[in-house]
Amino acid sequence: xxxxxxxxxxxxxxxxxxxxxxxxxxxxxxxxxxxxxxxxxxxxxxxxxxxxxxxxxxxxxxxxxxxxxxxxxxxxxxxxxxxxxxxxxxxxxxxxxxxxxxxxxxxxxxxxxxxxxxxxxxxxxxxxxxxxxxxxxxxxxxxxxxxxxxxxxxxxxxxxxxxxxxxxxxxxxxxxxxxxxxxxxxxxxxxxxxxxxxxxxxxxxxxxxxxxxxxxxxxxxxxxxxxxxxxxxxxxxxxxxxxxxxxxxxxxxxxxxxxxxxxxxxxxxxxxxxxxxxxxxxxxxxxxxxxxxxxxxxxxxxxxxxxxxxxxxxxxxxxxxxxxxxxxxxxxxxxxxxxxxxxxxxxx
Amino acid sequence: xxxxxxxxxxxxxxxxxxxxxxxxxxxxxxxxxxxxxxxxxxxxxxxxxxxxxxxxxxxxxxxxxxxxxxxxxxxxxxxxxxxxxxxxxxxxxxxxxxxxxxxxxxxxxxxxxxxxxxxxxxxxxxxxxxxxxxxxxxxxxxxxxxxxxxxxxxxxxxxxxxxxxxxxxxxxxxxxxxxxxxxxxxxxxxxxxxxxxxxxxxxxx
Numbered sequence: 130x131x132x133x134x135x136x137x138x139x140x141x142x143x144x145x146x147x148x149x150x151x152x153x154x155x156x157x158x159x160x161x162x163x164x165x166x167x168x169x170x171x172x173x174x175x176x177x178x179x180x181x182x183x184x185x186x187x188x189x190x191x192x193x194x195x196x197x198x199x200x201x202x203x204x205x206x207x208x209x210x211x212x213x214x215x216x217x218x219x220x221x222x223x224x225x226x227x228x229x230x231x232x233x234x235x236x237x238x239x240x241x242x243x244x245x246x247x248x249x250x251x252x253x254x255x256x257x258x259x260x261x262x263x264x265x266x267x268x269x270x271x272x273x274x275x276x277x278x279x280x281x282x283x284x285x286x287x288x289x290x291x292x293x294x295x296x297x298x299x300x301x302x303x304x305x306x307x308x309x310x311x312x313x314x315x316x317x318x319x320x321x322x323x324x325x326x327x328x329x330x331x332x333x334x335x336x337x338x339x340x341x342x343x344x345x346x347x348x349x350x351x352x353x354x355x356x357x358x359x360x361x362x363x364x365x366x367x368x369x370x371x372x373x374x375x376x377x378x379x380x381x382x383x384x385x386x387x388x389x390x391x392x393x394x395x396x397x398x399x400x401x402x403x404x405x406x407x408x409x410x411x412x413x414x415x416x417x418x419x420x421x422x423x424x425x426x427x428x429x430x431x432x433x434x435x436x437x438x439x440x441x442x443x444x445x446x447x448x449x450x451x452x453x454x455x456x457x458x459x460x461x462x463x464x465x466x467x468x469x470x471x472x473x474x475x476x477x
Numbered sequence: 478x479x480x481x482x483x484x485x486x487x488x489x490x491x492x493x494x495x496x497x498x499x500x501x502x503x504x505x506x507x508x509x510x511x512x513x514x515x516x517x518x519x520x521x522x523x524x525x526x527x528x529x530x531x532x533x534x535x536x537x538x539x540x541x542x543x544x545x546x547x548x549x550x551x552x553x554x555x556x557x558x559x560x561x562x563x564x565x566x567x568x569x570x571x572x573x574x575x576x577x578x579x580x581x582x583x584x585x586x587x588x589x590x591x592x593x594x595x596x597x598x599x600x601x602x603x604x605x606x607x608x609x610x611x612x613x614x615x616x617x618x619x620x621x622x623x624x625x626x627x628x629x630x631x632x633x634x635x636x637x638x639x640x641x642x643x644x645x646x647x648x649x650x651x652x653x654x655x656x657x658x659x660x661x662x663x664x665x666x667x668x669x670x671x672x673x674x675x676x677x678x679x680x681x682x
Contacts (some may be wrong), residue, residue: 139675175595217509248610253534259540266544270505270551281551285544292540367526439638 152244156233164385165286170386170426171433178437202275205374209210210272217271222372222379225264229386229444232257236393239417240367250311252301255292256467258349261387262288265358265368272371284351284358285446290451291348297459301466302398305475315402323471326410327401331439334469338462339399341455343431346391348451350384353436357444365409388432389425396424484524504550512543527543529612 134144169184176183184191189374209215235250247253262285268271269281303309306329307316322331329335348355359367367379396402402424403417442450470476494513501507515538522531609617619627674680 217505247528249528249532249612252529252536256532256535256540259544262540266547266551266589267509270547278551282548285548289541289544359658416527445655446657 132134133250137247140298143384144421149244153234156236156238156244156335157230160233160389161382163389164382165199165412166192167389167429168195168198168381170429171436174430174433175265187303190291193313199349199378200472202374202378204262207374207376208371210274210441211255214271214273219376220369221264221268221271222383223263224267225383226379226386228257228260228264229383229390230259232390233393235311235391236397237315237402238421240401241312242418243312245274246310246312248308248310251303251309251314252438254311255296258387258390259288259292264380264383268372270366274371276364276366277368277370280364280370284368287348287351287355287357287447287451290448291345291455293450294341294455294459295345295349297456297463298338299398300463301338301459302329304463304467304470305335308477311397311402315397315404319327319404320408321401325408327404327406328399330399334462334466336397338459338466341459341462342355342399343395344450347432347435348447350388350391352388354433354439354442355447356441357447360441389429392425392428392432393421395428400424424429480524484521487517487520487524491521504553508543508547508550511546512539513537513545527611529615607664 134148135141137144139147147280170468173191175182184194187193195425209218214466232254234245235243235247235253237246243250245253258438265284265288266281269277269279269284272278302314306314308314308317320330321327330339347353351358358364359369361367372380399404401420403421405415405420439459491514494510498507498510498514499563501510515534519531519534519539522528522534672680
């Protein structure tokens with residue numbers, strides 16, 4: 130983008146700044162639109178699995194439901210509890226929302242099409258996703274109300290627990306790809322399975338790792354069956370209890386943007402990202418971003434499916450799964466995978 | 478030019494948030510300002526070309542350490558008047574600490590302006606390999622030349638962790654833990670009986 134603008138006569142600094150802003154908008158706006166649509170899709174899938182109709186009034190098939198909701202929420206009054214810590218109360222949803230968008234900066238949408246092609250991309254994503262917990266914790270504490278506070282406690286414990294095993298899982302991927310750069314990780318998956326299948330997931334050592342990653346990403350985004358932070362039967366609405374109007378909407382959007390991000394990470398790290406599923410020339414005629422979107426939507430359907438069918442975990446079960454099962458297992462796979470890679474001389 | 482602006486932005490914000498960390502009355506605010514200071518430090522690292530360290534700073538300090546701080550501080554039952562009552566008693570200690578820190582900083586800057594120590598490059602096998610990204614360079618040094626130090630540090634951390642767990646673990650006899658594999662292995666046949674009693678007769682179990 131920068132060279133094009135420079136040819137139009139802009140100096141380098143100006144062209145770079147303008148190009149970056151345009152690229153940020155080109156990522157953030159479709160993501161937000163995607164979030165709005167995906168909320169509708171989630172409700173529709175959930176409804177049809179419960180033999181209901183779901184949203185079907187606003188627009189054809191109710192497709193504009195999310196926009197109607199947004200308008201409604203926008204016109205509502207923002208209520209700030211008298212006992213709340215006002216500044217932090219308002220900052221919390223902004224943090225959640227911002228952090229959910231930040232991580233998309235390093236996502237490769239096609240070969241070489243990344244906003245920030247940094248060589249510590251995966252570490253950047255880990256860093257950003259570890260920030261996500263602050264929005265929840267600050268919201269819970271600043272509300273000065275007991276249910277949000279319980280929810281904040283749960284959220285921080287849950288996210289720290291699962292980040293540990295996610296870290297080990299990512300190490301497995303990095304070992305095989307030999308790079309922290311997400312683009313390089315995707316390229317390492319080209320023809321991974323017998324030169325035919327694109328994606329780490331077809332490796333017998335990496336498939337169980339992916340299953341763990343999928344479950345951990347459910348826990349990390351606080352989706353069912355790990356939605357303990359907003360368990361309505363125990364905690365009213367969790368950390369969002371005291372929120373209303375746009376502040377509430379920002380939590381909502383941020384949450385779904387995070388879910389989309391986790392779907393994108395599943396696709397990018399294990400299912401070949403922007404590559405077509407098979408390493409066959411005609412499939413490459415379809416642009417990479419289309420494959421990526423198809424994979425993201427596929428994962429989103431899986432997430433909704435799980436949400437509609439699986440009962441919620443108990444808190445102690447959640448902790449047990451994270452610390453006693455996933456942590457040793459992922460550690461074992463780090464050892465197994467690095468041992469196997471040494472054996473076949475992968476690093477030579 | 479833009480580097481200088483970014484540097485001064487990060488540096489000013491970091492010093493400011495560091496100052497507010499100790500000036501803020503509310504401990505939770507202190508932790509949040511501390512997080513901002515960490516963040517700006519990471520920004521400075523990125524400017525210095527150490528992106529790996531910058532990311533680790535955010536992951537480890539912001540993502541884990543500060544969350545635990547926040548976790549503990551949020552659950553504290555803080556009595557502000559009690560906090561302030563200790564001020565006079567601890568003031569001499571604080572003054573001594575401040576003077577020591579200030580003198581050290583001063584001496585450091587003085588030595589630096591006189592030329593500083595030459596510790597920039599290790600010779601031979603300890604030298605930073607050329608032409609690698611800094612993640613690869615750190616890996617190449619840490620797992621070859623500095624392997625012993627690295628593993629020793631790892632062992633010390635492991636021992637500390639086990640020590641902390643042993644010290645805080647307490648065996649309780651009054652709780653009934655769950656055995657998940659028993660629960661999973663339990664079948665309906667083990668727990669229920671199907672009987673067809675005659676009308677008017679009870680059932681003995």
